[in-house]
Amino acid sequence: MGLASAMRLDQSGVFATMAQVRPAASAHTIYAVGDIHGRADLLDDLLGQIAADAALTATTSSLVFVGDYVDRGPQSKGVLDRLLAPPEGFEIHYLRGNHDQALLDFLGDYSTYPKWRRFGADETLKSYGVAPPVSLDDNALADLRDSFACRLPGEHLWFLEMLKPSVQIGQYYFVHAGVRPGVPLEDQALDDMMWIREDFLESEQDFGKVVVHGHTPVDSPVCRSNRIGIDTGAFATGRLTAVVLDGTGARFLSTR
Numbered sequence: 001m002g003l004a005s006a007m008r009l010d011q012s013g014v015f016a017t018m019a020q021v022r023p024a025a026s027a028h029t030i031y032a033v034g035d036i037h038g039r040a041d042l043l044d045d046l047l048g049q050i051a052a053d054a055a056l057t058a059t060t061s062s063l064v065f066v067g068d069y070v071d072r073g074p075q076s077k078g079v080l081d082r083l084l085a086p087p088e089g090f091e092i093h094y095l096r097g098n099h100d101q102a103l104l105d106f107l108g109d110y111s112t113y114p115k116w117r118r119f120g121a122d123e124t125l126k127s128y129g130v131a132p133p134v135s136l137d138d139n140a141l142a143d144l145r146d147s148f149a150c151r152l153p154g155e156h157l158w159f160l161e162m163l164k165p166s167v168q169i170g171q172y173y174f175v176h177a178g179v180r181p182g183v184p185l186e187d188q189a190l191d192d193m194m195w196i197r198e199d200f201l202e203s204e205q206d207f208g209k210v211v212v213h214g215h216t217p218v219d220s221p222v223c224r225s226n227r228i229g230i231d232t233g234a235f236a237t238g239r240l241t242a243v244v245l246d247g248t249g250a251r252f253l254s255t256r
Contacts, residue, residue, distance in 0.1 A: 027247070028059055028061070028247070029059045029062070029244065029246040029247075030063075030064065030244070030246075031054070031061065031062070031063050031242050031244055031245075031253075032063075032064040032066060032174055032212050032243050033066065033240070033241075034066060034214045034230035034231045034232060034234065034240060035067070035097065035214040035215065035217075035231040036065070036068065036234060036240060037068055037069070037071055037099070037234055037235035038069075038072055038074055038075050038078075038079055038123055038124065038127065038235060039073040039079070039234045039235055039238075039240060040081075041075065042234050042238065042240035043083075044082065045255045046240050046241075046255050047087055049253045049255075050063065050087070050242060050253060051087050051089075053244065054089065054090070059247075060091070061089065061090050061091070062091045062092070062093065062169055063086070063087070064093045064095065064169070064212070065092075065094050066097070066174060066230065067094075067095045067096050067098075067100055067163065067176035067214065067215075068097030068231075069083065070103055070124045071099040071102070071103075071119050071120035071123060071124050072099075072120035072123055073120075073235035074123055076127045076128075077127040080160075083159065084155055084159060093167045094159070095163060095164055095167065095175065095176055096160075096164065096194065097177075097194060097215065098176065098177065098194040098195055098215070099119055099120070100160055100163060103116070104161065107145065107148070110138075110144065110145035111138075111141065113133075113136070113141050113144065113145075120235075125144075125148060128148065128152060130144070130147050130151050165190050165193045166193055168185070168209065170245075171209050171210060172210050172212050173185055173207065173208075173209040173210070173211050173212070174213075175193045175213050176194050176213060176214055176215050177192070177193060177195050177213060178192070178193070178196045178197070178215065178227070179192065179196070180192045180196060180200070181199060181205045181207075182205070184208075185209065194215075201216060201227075206225075206226055207227075210226060211226065211228070212227070212228045212230065212243060213229055213230070214231035216231055217231050217236075218231065218232060218233075219232070220232065221241055221243060223250050228250055230243050230252075232254070234255070237256070238255065238256050239254055239255055239256040241253070241254045241255075242254075
């Protein structure tokens with residue numbers, strides 16, 4: 001789809017325009033990428049679009065990934081490989097999503113596998129050459145964890161462990177899922193930042209900064225006065241989205 005319209009239909013059916021969103025810092029462009037979920041092919045496409053777009057400006061640029069790099073899609077390993085070799089010329093921030101945390105939880109405690117499996121763990125395991133278990137007994141799960149730990153490259157583990165819960169750039173606050181209304185941004189709980197939905201999505205509160213997030217899939221990016229949602233369900237739709245914040249408002253790049 002390339003450059004998208006500056007006008008988007010939000011979840012309540014109300015169009016939101018660029019004027020409703022606070023501008024970013026002057027002479028600085030921010031690109032924020034939604035949930036990738038094992039779609040390295042889409043990531044390659046979108047990063048190419050971002051590089052081409054950034055080449056048209058004379059500004060400095062930040063590139064933010066809002067988390068959920070693994071699970072569901074078939075190329076989780078490939079996604080991490082690409083994120084570890086990012087495009088040049090950007091200040092880059094990698095955030096942690098609930099799926100990324102679920103992978104780390106499994107490495108620390110194999111009993112969490114049944115929960116992780118519901119999130120798409122088996123696709124991640126297969127991308128590293130590990131077969132999903134045929135049994136969920138303790139011995140099988142312990143063996144599964146050990147096999148996965150052996151196949152997971154050290155740099156991938158380091159990458160997952162260094163992911164940040166949030167980052168603030170100018171008038172924007174980037175986080176995976178959202179924030180708890182009524183709680184100052186500096187006091188947000190990690191669980192809310194990776195998991196919150198309705199309480200955040202339905203809030204009309206001014207959070208002090210525009211919150212840019214993923215986590216909750218939508219047909220088209222959501223652009224409201226207090227938040228911008230950029231998870232367009234890439235693993236299922238083939239549509240990986242980035243928002244571009246360039247001082248004039250919000251516009252979008254997409255793989256479809």
